[in-house]
Amino acid sequence: MATIYKSFASSDAVQTRTLLHESVPITGSIVSGTYNIGKTTTEENIKDFAHGMFQSVYDYPYLSSSANHIFDITFGYSDNSALSGHSYSQNAKKINIYNEFAQVLAGFDETGAVREFDRDGDLTTGTKMRECIFINFSRLLTKDEIKKGSFTMYFHSGGNVATFGPPISTPQTASDFGATTDYRINSPAGEYAILYTSSATPDTTGESGIGLIYYQAGVAVLTASVFAKSTNPPAEGVAPATAADFSAPGATLKGVNNIDATLTGATISANSDAFRHRLYSVEFDNTTELNSSIYFCRINHNDYNYSANPTYTNNSKIRVKGEKRKNLPVSYPTTVGLYSADRELLAVAKLSEPLKKDPSTELTLRVRLDY
């Protein structure tokens, strides 16, 4: 009997997992200068919201359908921070932002209280980061997760921002040095590592870290104190002796506002502006987890040597036989169709060129379906 469909044996399908990495470079000029239209307060790729809780950065003017959301920036501080005070600008929102990130990324302690971000990842002790800058990257960029050991952010922790564009001072580094073999798993949001200023900085205590990078969540948490002093790492909660300016372009007190003053006296949006204009670049590799099923289509010597193609016959006579019954039949498959039990076509695989199939050949075609 002629047949069209061949059933898979249980050993003809195998599942595999592949990690795919892409390099993601984000230049500071996109973040802080490419799309301003000449006014110091208008940047077309930066979206501020009426609620003022965060600021979104796009790679193109966000009103365009071509724009891609690349990351959000926001600021927050703990209720326990020395900077927390009722009279400060958006004080409640900054606390709410901090708590939201903290409860998702750091979790709760055994009493149900929100844990604060810890500088070395040891939640039981050590220095807490109570004033933070949060950069949450779009899922479009991070895909399934950020690759460990690939994250580096360059920013200017000193110097003034006179106009749009990055300031001139030497950029500071925040990178997850050594994270391929040294990362933490005590976060409810997945794995994270500590951001250091240089590869020489990591130490056994991690107390020299200036932030945290959460790989699956795609969130970088930077302590605000990196802007507090010209020397790093800065001490937490200590008033800066030689504070760097941290004002946004066009700010009234540009050049005299340090990070503490800006954090307490300016909105989240203004703080985000100030940070963006100090951001030199960000680069990381993302990871996509590809789960695949590989189907082995085993085509034996006597399988699929004839065709139901309308051109295969002429007045029912098989063309490729050339009038001779004993000539071998031959067919030229170009497509593999994968079917359900009720013969619905579920997936299609194409060969890059026709294959010759006759009774003297056997083939095994591997068809991979990615999910």
Added chain:
Amino acid sequence: MAFLDNSGDIILDAVLTDTGRMRLAKGDGSFQITSFALGDDEIDYSLFNVNAATANQDLSILQTPVFEAFTNNASSMKSKLLTIADPNLLYLPVIQINEIYSGNNTAKHGDGVFVVAVNSDTETKFKTNKIVMYGENPSSEARYVRCDQGLDTSSISPSHALNAALLETQYAIEVDNRLLSVVSSDGSTAASVSFIDDDDIATYYLSQASNPSFVYDNPETSASATTQVISGPRGTILEFKFSSSLDVIDGSYFDELGSTKVMTDDYGADDASSTYKYIDTFVRIQGMTTGYSIDIPVRLIRFKTD
């Protein structure tokens, strides 16, 4: 639809069809791959040069560029490859529309399509000689579609039996479910839909064992040029007709999918003419043994009252 780059290694480019994605999204376990088939949609076997040296016979065929995969399940795998144990076959069966078996009852309309009047109002405007099927009342007229299977060659007498390995005992009929359903040739039995895909294409599997009013052996073994279209050994016959969906009876889809035309009818007087809305579609018949398929052109008409 671009051509695939075949300058490098042979690589399979596998994609889920729209139906595959739909079943995957359902999450009900209906996405389960159990079998495969091979297709050769791009190949034109008339390019096979039997008079050339062996190495050159299929030169043109092997150079055929191959399309990327279509994700529409109805657009892929139209012609499939066959597994037949006997390598010494010289003939393969075909399926043909038999328009001559019963005069006007099995013939197409003069426009070259099978015409279905979708509602009673339209049906009354055509007498028998206009060769229009009745979609709302299919049992009240005798017209139907008949397809014959067999070896269409005069080299072998029809008195010989068709090789059992090539006998079609089951057919698949694919119909646009928005417009039509399938009923038996006398209109008395509705066929059961096997499944409806994401594009509203309903597939009916009709077998000789389960649906004898649709599929049966062709008993005619003489040449019978006036009633048979298969010249050689004959296999089975598939007979059916159409029933209109409620949507087209109600007039839906005609403005969206169709147009209007003036047709000769018997409205008011014999051989008068009126304007009708129409939708052109096709119905695919595929033999489940040999994979051979044909597309049958169908036109749905509805008297234009507005």
